[in-house]
Amino acid sequence: MRPNPFKKYLGFVKGSFLDVLAFRVEILAWVLQGVLSVVILVFLWFAIYQQSGGTSINSFTYPEMISYLIMASLTNQWVSNGDTFSGVSRDITRGDIATSLTRPLSYRGRYYAASFGSLIANFVLFFLPLYIISQFVFVYSLGLAWPLWYNVLFYLLAGLLGMTITDSFDFIIAQLGFKTNSLFGIFLMKLALFSFLSGAAIPFSFFPSWAQPWLPYLPFSGLSSTPINLFLGRYSLIEALRSLAVSAGWALVLYLLSSLTNSLMIKHVESVGG
Amino acid sequence: MIEVNHVSKTFSKPYREPGLAGAFRTLFTKKKIITKAVDDISFKVGEGEIVGYIGSNGAGKSTTIKMMTGILTPTSGEILIEGKRPYDHRERKTILQDIGVVFGQRTQLWWDLPLRDSFDLYRDIYGIPQDEYEQRLDYLDRLLGLKPLMLSQVKTLSLGQRMRADLAASLIHNPKILFLDEPTIGLDVLVKEKITEAIRQINRDRHTTIILTTHDMKDIQNLCKRLIIIDGGHLLYDGTLADIKKRFGDIRHIFVLSRDRLDLDEATKAFAGHVTFAMLDDGYLEASYNADEIGADPIYKFLLAKLEIKDLKVDETTLSSIVRKIYEAKSL
Numbered sequence: 001m002r003p004n005p006f007k008k009y010l011g012f013v014k015g016s017f018l019d020v021l022a023f024r025v026e027i028l029a030w031v032l033q034g035v036l037s038v039v040i041l042v043f044l045w046f047a048i049y050q051q052s053g054g055t056s057i058n059s060f061t062y063p064e065m066i067s068y069l070i071m072a073s074l075t076n077q078w079v080s081n082g083d084t085f086s087g088v089s090r091d092i093t094r095g096d097i098a099t100s101l102t103r104p105l106s107y108r109g110r111y112y113a114a115s116f117g118s119l120i121a122n123f124v125l126f127f128l129p130l131y132i133i134s135q136f137v138f139v140y141s142l143g144l145a146w147p148l149w150y151n152v153l154f155y156l157l158a159g160l161l162g163m164t165i166t167d168s169f170d171f172i173i174a175q176l177g178f179k180t181n182s183l184f185g186i187f188l189m190k191l192a193l194f195s196f197l198s199g200a201a202i203p204f205s206f207f208p209s210w211a212q213p214w215l216p217y218l219p220f221s222g223l224s225s226t227p228i229n230l231f232l233g234r235y236s237l238i239e240a241l242r243s244l245a246v247s248a249g250w251a252l253v254l255y256l257l258s259s260l261t262n263s264l265m266i267k268h269v270e271s272v273g274g
Numbered sequence: 275m276i277e278v279n280h281v282s283k284t285f286s287k288p289y290r291e292p293g294l295a296g297a298f299r300t301l302f303t304k305k306k307i308i309t310k311a312v313d314d315i316s317f318k319v320g321e322g323e324i325v326g327y328i329g330s331n332g333a334g335k336s337t338t339i340k341m342m343t344g345i346l347t348p349t350s351g352e353i354l355i356e357g358k359r360p361y362d363h364r365e366r367k368t369i370l371q372d373i374g375v376v377f378g379q380r381t382q383l384w385w386d387l388p389l390r391d392s393f394d395l396y397r398d399i400y401g402i403p404q405d406e407y408e409q410r411l412d413y414l415d416r417l418l419g420l421k422p423l424m425l426s427q428v429k430t431l432s433l434g435q436r437m438r439a440d441l442a443a444s445l446i447h448n449p450k451i452l453f454l455d456e457p458t459i460g461l462d463v464l465v466k467e468k469i470t471e472a473i474r475q476i477n478r479d480r481h482t483t484i485i486l487t488t489h490d491m492k493d494i495q496n497l498c499k500r501l502i503i504i505d506g507g508h509l510l511y512d513g514t515l516a517d518i519k520k521r522f523g524d525i526r527h528i529f530v531l532s533r534d535r536l537d538l539d540e541a542t543k544a545f546a547g548h549v550t551f552a553m554l555d556d557g558y559l560e561a562s563y564n565a566d567e568i569g570a571d572p573i574y575k576f577l578l579a580k581l582e583i584k585d586l587k588v589d590e591t592t593l594s595s596i597v598r599k600i601y602e603a604k605s606l
Contacts, residue, residue: 011398015384015391022386022427098345099380104370105399270347270361272285 008105009113016083016117020125031077031126038073042066058205063142064232065203070134071228072200077130078123079162080194080223082115088174089183097269108171108262112255115167119160151233154240158227161247165222166194168254172261178268199225219254222247275483276319276342276451281351282507283312283337311337313507314351321450322481324473326498326515328488330601334507335487339455342485343375355451371400374449376440378456383428389439390424393446400447407446414442417472434465441469445476451483452476458490470496491593503600510600515593522596524565529558530577531585541576549573558587 020027049062060068088111091097100107138144147155173190177183195201197220204215204225215221226243229235235243289305291297312334319325329335340346341353344360356372358365376382383392397407415421418438423431431439441457454473458466470493476482488494494501494515501518503511511518536559538551549563559581561573570588577583 007401008399011395015387015395018391019384019386094380096380098340099375099377099382101345101366102343102370102373102375103382103396103399104367270345 009109012110012113013117013120016114017121018117019083019114020118020121027122027126031130034073034077035130038070041069045069058203060203060205063138063144066142067134067138067144067232068203068228070137071231072224074127074131074134075159075162075224075227076195076200078119078127079159079227080166081122082118082163082167082170084111084115084167085170085174085187087111087114088171089177092174092177097265101266101269106259106262107266108259111171112164112167115163119163147231148233151231154244155227155231158222158230158244158247161244161251162223162227164251165219165247165254168251168258169194169219171258172254175261175265178265194220194223197221198223199228216243217246219250222250275321275323275356276485277352277354278315278317278338278342279352279354281312281315281338281341281348281353282310283334283341283346284308284310284349310507312341312348312504315504315507315509316351317502317509317512319483319485321483322477323500324477324484324486324498326486326488326494326501327504328491328494328501328597329504329510331489333505335504336455338504339453339485339487343373343453344369371447372450373453374444374447374451375453376444376455376457378437378454378459381428381436381440382443383436383439385429386427388425389420389428389431392428392439392443393424396443396446402447410446410448414445417475418442418468434461437461437465437469438472441472448480449482451485454484454486454488456488457486458488458493466490466493473497491597495593503597505601518596519593522599523567524590525562525595526565526570527589527595528561528563528570528573528577529554529585529587529589530561530581530583531558532581532583534581536577536580541580544576545573558585 045062045065049057049065055061057065091100097107100110135146139146169190173186174183176186180186197215197218199215199221200223204212204221207215216225221243226247230240230243286306286308289303289307291299315334315338327335327338337346341348342355342360344362344366347361353359353361355369358369360366360369360373383389384395393411396402397404402410411420418441420439420442423435423439426435428436428439437457441454444452452473457473458469461469473484473486474497477484484497486493486497499514499516501511501513501515502509536551538553541551541561542549545563545568548568549561552560552562554560561577563570563573
């Protein structure tokens with residue numbers, strides 16, 4: 001009897017989906033914090049736009065800027081919210097990687113499946129309701145148009161690729177736990193760096209002109225900038241396809257890289273113990 | 275079934291000096307400390323056996339178990355489980371369906387979810403058909419009493435409940451071999467009994483081969499016919515429980531509580547060394563003798579003549595007293 005190779009990972013998708021539900025109160029607090037920081041940003045940018053005099057700054061009008069920032073916060077909610085980093089680092093400090101080797105499944109695949117499960121949970125539970133409210137605000141209060149169906153599709157696809165990118169990064173970075181005890185500091189550094197370089201904090205057009213041409217080609221753009229610009233319809237079809245290809249390329253490369261570090265880590269565990 | 279051939283495992287750790295200056299010096303040295311956790315161990319385990327694998331802390335038990343389950347690779351030698359090496363990436367895949375592992379100090383259950391979800395997860399991982407899965411859960415429920423726990427989050431279970439669940443989770447795929455690394459650690463007497471009874475039952479019903487490490491000699495006495503003792507990474511003993519008892523003789527212990535003092539040297543002389551006397555910490559006097567050499571009658575008479583006795587207990591050789599002797603002597 002050969003078990004279906006995908007079915008066994010489905011259990012982890014389901015498990016981590018349920019896991020998110022089990023922590024709904026904690027995550028609700030997290031969402032509130034997100035909403036609060038968006039409110040602060042809205043006021044901040046309102047002041048900036050009033051001061052500037054013109055209607056647009058770096059090709060963003062005020063409504064576009066606000067929708068960008070709200071979408072950045074919402075995208076973060078489902079794309080970059082997996083448990084891989086804390087899970088892997090916990091397994092390393094507790095030595096649980098060893099025990100996971102006694103079960104017939106891939107350690108990397110298991111965490112990817114779990115991230116997929118929490119992605120679905122976060123999408124349904126937090127992104128969707130908050131997005132629907134935001135969309136009404138975009139249309140009726142900011143005077144923006146309803147999103148086009150193919151832009152929504154692009155957005156979802158880009159978000160999925162973005163999740164693969166963060167998840168692989170998290171998986172690789174967490175393995176530094178074998179070398180250092182200050183993993184939490186590294187995690188905070190990673191968060192700051194990612195939110196800056198992914199365009200979640202401010203759009204790429206606000207960056208210095210020398211940085212702007214190559215920022216979209218870094219893997220980080222796949223987490224925020226690419227999906228948000230696709231959603232807002234700021235890319236031409238060619239640009240859209242190119243940015244999706246960049247994200248897909250990085251997602252593939254980083255996933256393979258994380259699988260490689262995974263097998264290196266397992267070799268390490270096998271020779272010196274967990 | 276399981277073959278362990280001249281297996282050794284060495285670990286090398288960077289050499290760390292104590293103190294601040296030492297810590298600084300450590301940064302610039304490549305000195306390493308090599309420890310040999312397991313040194314040239316060989317044994318074979320046949321199908322359906324229950325083997326107690328014992329040794330003092332740091333003797334190399336867990337290292338051996340980890341090598342047998344494929345978590346660690348031996349430095350030299352070879353381990354074969356049904357002819358395949360568990361630590362080899364390709365061969366491992368075929369073995370994992372056939373082994374179950376419990377580490378008493380770890381859990382393999384999904385911490386924040388109801389217990390039932392963890393079992394469902396393992397059902398999917400091993401691809402167990404639903405009807406068979408339900409049957410196995412029923413069977414394990416009868417052995418370990420799982421039904422009342424199924425809806426509780428794993429993190430809310432007591433240690434005893436969690437251990438029962440962990441044991442069940444390691445059996446859900448009907449493994450041919452079960453490795454138990456200190457399965458009764460920290461458990462109360464009732465849970466221990468439940469768990470040892472379940473292990474015995476599984477061995478009887480399914481002919482599961484079981485390798486068990488423990489510090490609790492009662493577990494061993496209740497479960498194992500065969501015993502492997504290691505110390506300092508070396509194999510000290512591999513044989514039956516009955517044999518080891520025979521080798522150490524049929525030692526009996528008499529414990530006496532009295533206000534009077536007994537001259538221990540004089541008492542020992544009176545029996546020409548056939549009886550050893552010792553004062554225990556709890557105030558009891560212990561007289562140990564080999565029942566093959568001397569009867570109980572003269573000892574009782576001697577004690578009654580010398581002491582006003584408030585309490586008296588008799589105990590036969592316990593495995594733990596033998597094992598204590600072995601650990602102290604580091605040899606057989």
